[in-house]
Amino acid sequence: MKREYSIIGKPTGNVDGAAKTTGEAKYCFDMSLPNQLYGKHLRSPYAHARILSIDTSEAEKLQGVKAIITGKDVPGGKWGLWRRFRELCDQIALADDKVRFIGEPVACVAATTKDIAEQAIELINVEYEPLPGVFDPLEAIKDDAPLVHDDFENNINATRHIEWGNVDEGFAQADYTREDKFTCFPQAVASMEVHNSLASYDKGSKRLTVWSSTQSPYYLQLGLADALKMREGDIRVIKPHVGGGFGGKNSTMPDSTSAALLSMKTGRPVKIVFNREEEFISTEHRTGMHVALKIGLKKDGKIVARECKVITDGGAYTGLGATALYLSGIFQTFPYKIPNYRYDAFRTYTNKVWATSVRGFGATPTVYCAESQLDRAAKDLGIDPLQIRKMNVMEPGYEAPGQYKVDSCGIMPCIEKMEKRIKEKWPKVEENEGIGFSAFAYMSGGIFNWIDTPYAYSGARVQVNIDGTVDLFTQASDIGQGHNTVSVMICAEELGIGMEDIRLHPADTATTPVDLGAWGSRETLMNGNAIKMAAGQIKQKLVDLARAKLGENIAYDLVAKDKRIYLELRPERGFSYYDIVRDAIKLNDGEPLIGTGHYTPHNKGMISPAYGMGIMAIKAKVDKEIGHIEPQGVLIVHDCGQEINPLGARGQVEGSVHMGLGYCLCEDMPNDNGMLLNPSMNDYKIVRQRDMPQIELMDVPTYEAEGPFGAKEAAEATIAPTAPALANAVFAATGAEFDSNVLKPEKVLKAIRAAEAKKAQKK
Amino acid sequence: MKQILQFTVNGEPRELLIDPKKFLVEVLREDLGLTGTHWACDTGACCCCTVIMDGKAVKSCSILAMQANGREVTTIEGLADGPNLHPIQQAFIDNWALQCGFCSSGQIMAAKALLDENPSPTREDIQLQMDGHLCRCTGFNMIQEAILDAAERLKGQK
Ligand code: FES
Ligand code: FES
Numbered sequence: 064m065k066r067e068y069s070i071i072g073k074p075t076g077n078v079d080g081a082a083k084t085t086g087e088a089k090y091c092f093d094m095s096l097p098n099q100l101y102g103k104h105l106r107s108p109y110a111h112a113r114i115l116s117i118d119t120s121e122a123e124k125l126q127g128v129k130a131i132i133t134g135k136d137v138p139g140g141k142w143g144l145w146r147r148f149r150e151l152c153d154q155i156a157l158a159d160d161k162v163r164f165i166g167e168p169v170a171c172v173a174a175t176t177k178d179i180a181e182q183a184i185e186l187i188n189v190e191y192e193p194l195p196g197v198f199d200p201l202e203a204i205k206d207d208a209p210l211v212h213d214d215f216e217n218n219i220n221a222t223r224h225i226e227w228g229n230v231d232e233g234f235a236q237a238d239y240t241r242e243d244k245f246t247c248f249p250q251a252v253a254s255m256e257v258h259n260s261l262a263s264y265d266k267g268s269k270r271l272t273v274w275s276s277t278q279s280p281y282y283l284q285l286g287l288a289d290a291l292k293m294r295e296g297d298i299r300v301i302k303p304h305v306g307g308g309f310g311g312k313n314s315t316m317p318d319s320t321s322a323a324l325l326s327m328k329t330g331r332p333v334k335i336v337f338n339r340e341e342e343f344i345s346t347e348h349r350t351g352m353h354v355a356l357k358i359g360l361k362k363d364g365k366i367v368a369r370e371c372k373v374i375t376d377g378g379a380y381t382g383l384g385a386t387a388l389y390l391s392g393i394f395q396t397f398p399y400k401i402p403n404y405r406y407d408a409f410r411t412y413t414n415k416v417w418a419t420s421v422r423g424f425g426a427t428p429t430v431y432c433a434e435s436q437l438d439r440a441a442k443d444l445g446i447d448p449l450q451i452r453k454m455n456v457m458e459p460g461y462e463a464p465g466q467y468k469v470d471s472c473g474i475m476p477c478i479e480k481m482e483k484r485i486k487e488k489w490p491k492v493e494e495n496e497g498i499g500f501s502a503f504a505y506m507s508g509g510i511f512n513w514i515d516t517p518y519a520y521s522g523a524r525v526q527v528n529i530d531g532t533v534d535l536f537t538q539a540s541d542i543g544q545g546h547n548t549v550s551v552m553i554c555a556e557e558l559g560i561g562m563e564d565i566r567l568h569p570a571d572t573a574t575t576p577v578d579l580g581a582w583g584s585r586e587t588l589m590n591g592n593a594i595k596m597a598a599g600q601i602k603q604k605l606v607d608l609a610r611a612k613l614g615e616n617i618a619y620d621l622v623a624k625d626k627r628i629y630l631e632l633r634p635e636r637g638f639s640y641y642d643i644v645r646d647a648i649k650l651n652d653g654e655p656l657i658g659t660g661h662y663t664p665h666n667k668g669m670i671s672p673a674y675g676m677g678i679m680a681i682k683a684k685v686d687k688e689i690g691h692i693e694p695q696g697v698l699i700v701h702d703c704g705q706e707i708n709p710l711g712a713r714g715q716v717e718g719s720v721h722m723g724l725g726y727c728l729c730e731d732m733p734n735d736n737g738m739l740l741n742p743s744m745n746d747y748k749i750v751r752q753r754d755m756p757q758i759e760l761m762d763v764p765t766y767e768a769e770g771p772f773g774a775k776e777a778a779e780a781t782i783a784p785t786a787p788a789l790a791n792a793v794f795a796a797t798g799a800e801f802d803s804n805v806l807k808p809e810k811v812l813k814a815i816r817a818a819e820a821k822k823a824q825k826k
Numbered sequence: 827m828k829q830i831l832q833f834t835v836n837g838e839p840r841e842l843l844i845d846p847k848k849f850l851v852e853v854l855r856e857d858l859g860l861t862g863t864h865w866a867c868d869t870g871a872c873c874c875c876t877v878i879m880d881g882k883a884v885k886s887c888s889i890l891a892m893q894a895n896g897r898e899v900t901t902i903e904g905l906a907d908g909p910n911l912h913p914i915q916q917a918f919i920d921n922w923a924l925q926c927g928f929c930s931s932g933q934i935m936a937a938k939a940l941l942d943e944n945p946s947p948t949r950e951d952i953q954l955q956m957d958g959h960l961c962r963c964t965g966f967n968m969i970q971e972a973i974l975d976a977a978e979r980l981k982g983q984k
Contacts, residue, residue: 086862543926
């Protein structure tokens with residue numbers, strides 16, 4: 064049956080667009096309260112040191128200083144996102160006995176002005192006993208390595224083993240095997256809005272309100288409850304507009320814990336805003352890792368086995384790093400049928416700021432390795448890169464034993480569409496040009512419940528008022544990805560009304576039903592389902608009433624569309640939505656109509672209820688003299704189920720490709736014994752306007768039965784294939800093979816020379 | 827010692843007693859409550875803080891407020907005509923040229939200065955002039971499309 068939607072699938076401008084283009088949108092960054100104090104952290108200059116003493120007496124004397132807190136003022140215990148495994152809840156508000164990375168906060172001052180707070184931290188005297196540090200995961204696991212956390216032997220924070228089929232037998236059947244080793248360097252998040260929070264403690268009720276630049280008000284509420292030893296319900300977290308998150312704002316960070324503690328201590332509101340350097344040196348980033356990858360194929364290109372070993376550079380704490388570790392073993396298998404697979408990985412603690420879930424987490428590094436290796440194998444076997452992918456991709460219903468099941472799956476039609484389009488788009492390549500490919504897939508939210516929530520994964524409440532206007536309440540988080548727009552579109556479509564009829568009340572833990580927040584592309588499917596269910600309950604009431612008023616029997620179908628409720632087969636017989644609502648409220652003892660909805664995935668395996676997927680091609684030109692790579696164009700064919708908002712989805716794809724190009728080419732975090740060498744926007748290079756290629760995006764629509772209106776993940780998936788597609792383009796142009804990302808000219812020249820030497824040797 | 831700053835902001839004359847060490851962005855945000863102008867770096871590297879001063883796009887984090895003395899400053903709050911959005915604002919919305927929106931004020935003000943000077947820019951002109959504007963969300967292409975679209979809208983208005 065062809066589905067006709069009024070709103071879903073139509074390019075729709077951002078519902079927050081007017082606020083965000085006029086300066087009216089308030090980010091936490093823009094907020095202040097009367098009588099507010101300013102907080103500032105004193106941070107460790109050492110990567111690893113014992114704290115012998117902290118003397119705050121001089122700082123306290125400074126006029127305008129209202130309170131100073133150190134590790135011993137923190138009432139609560141440790142916290143973390145892995146609440147199901149308490150030993151992995153290793154974060155602390157302020158360093159207590161020792162510091163574990165350069166930039167770790169050891170004290171925080173609240174003062175009447177920012178200047179005074181900054182002067183005050185200079186007056187705090189900390190006596191450290193420096194300890195030897197450990198900065199590389201391969202060093203960290205050695206027996207004589209210093210321990211970052213005393214109770215974690217060999218600095219091993221988490222281990223993962225994934226296996227299906229029989230890998231050894233698989234390799235025995237292979238006609239061709241190859242092994243490659245890679246180092247994937249970390250990537251900074253660099254959201255334009257830095258971490259910042261505003262906390263206000265009410266002395267009378269002993270309740271706390273925190274506004275914060277967060278991706279998940281719920282996680283922040285839980286983190287604060289653990290850190291402050293308070294009841295969740297006594298903490299209200301409000302997420303205003305957020306200036307980007309990309310995975311870096313899931314953890315509860317010292318901007319909010321210290322602001323809260325200082326507000327509780329002073330009885331005044333406290334605001335803490337990290338500066339850009341603090342943002343770089345003390346907040347989370349994408350995991351760096353060493354990857355060893357082995358693949359076995361038949362002569363015809365069929366994959367028979369893959370084995371992968373990973374060791375990640377976790378940094379000082381856990382964050383979502385343990386999840387990234389697991390998913391790094393999962394998404395590299397997508398979207399292929401790998402009959403025999405084994406993955407062994409561990410995450411190490413090191414004396415650096417810690418690594419977590421960043422855009423495309425669990426996919427971006429290992430997909431880079433796997434897709435690069437696949438092209439090398441294809442070349443050796445004399446098979447075209449698209450052909451080898453066609454040989455191996457999943458079909459609908461594919462299951463990776465014990466791990467995941469893929470229902471809607473449009474990867475094959477995506478590749479076929481790509482084959483056709485690419486011939487028209489880039490009929491030939493010039494010398495030193497190449498086209499590279501990478502397939503991709505990503506989750507529509509995670510099934511794993513490390514946070515240990517007893518609540519449904521997403522909730523929504525819809526209230527319809529006497530004039531037909533709707534109040535939609537949900538804790539789902541728009542952090543720039545456009546979910547507020549998607550929420551309103553879904554609610555309006557379900558009720559058959561206009562988007563202008565709906566007022567959205569998002570992301571406030573005191574007034575909205577729990578949603579786990581914006582990570583892993585979960586909001587569209589999970590929160591979309593909750594909203595659709597809540598709106599659907601009300602629609603059902605309206606439809607029932609309309610049917611009764613029409614005097615039709617139960618078999619007649621009615622639809623809610625274009626602000627009317629009418630008989631599907633005889634559209635002239637029906638009522639205005641507004642009239643029916645008025646009647647329904649009168650029949651409801653005068654109460655507004657309320658619908659509640661929730662969603663939690665069930666029977667969908669371990670990873671995700673659904674997967675978006677597709678294929679990317681990048682055309683690039685390589686300057687063999689200077690080693691410069693120029694991406695000339697990007698072509699993507701993706702399957703995201705039923706697109707909700709094609710305009711928003713395209714925006715997300717553009718952004719993912721931009722960040723993926725940065726991962727491939729220039730985003731680098733050089734570190735010297737725990738010291739990040741480029742903690743500024745001048746020195747941390749992201750891809751600039753002039754270097755950004757044009758992107759053509761094509762769609763293969765499928766219908767995902769688990770998602771609202773058939774929708775699933777759209778766009779985050781496209782970060783992971785960007786780096787391998789570009790590296791494969793360089794490989795196609797020059798034969799250069801890379802064993803890491805960050806393809807700076809020097810590295811490119813070296814790889815080209817190595818490829819030329821290899822070729823000469825063969826002759 | 828505080829000093830008196832007299833300037834015009836969004837068409838209104840303003841007189842303030844300020845600390846002369848303050849940057850323009852601080853006075854706009856903290857003294858005038860115009861928080862639509864953001865800053866995102868401490869090193870003059872992102873252009874998020876762009877406002878228009880005497881017709882030119884300037885980084886408000888990199889000039890002292892006193893340098894605006896006697897001048898005319900327009901911020902993002904001064905662009906719309908009452909309840910009606912400026913065509914550049916509307917083009918940004920219609921082309922999904924903003925996501926988190928944190929950099930958008932700076933982008934829009936720079937686009938305004940650019941279009942005032944060059945009503946028919948090419949994509950290359952935009953790339954060249956706006957190259958310093960960092961954005962972590964959009965990948966820039968849709969911003970460029972919005973500016974091209976805004977140029978058409980502005981021409982249509984005349
Ligand atoms: S805030 Fe970055 S340039 Fe002004
Ligand atoms: S829209 Fe988010 S930084 Fe530009």
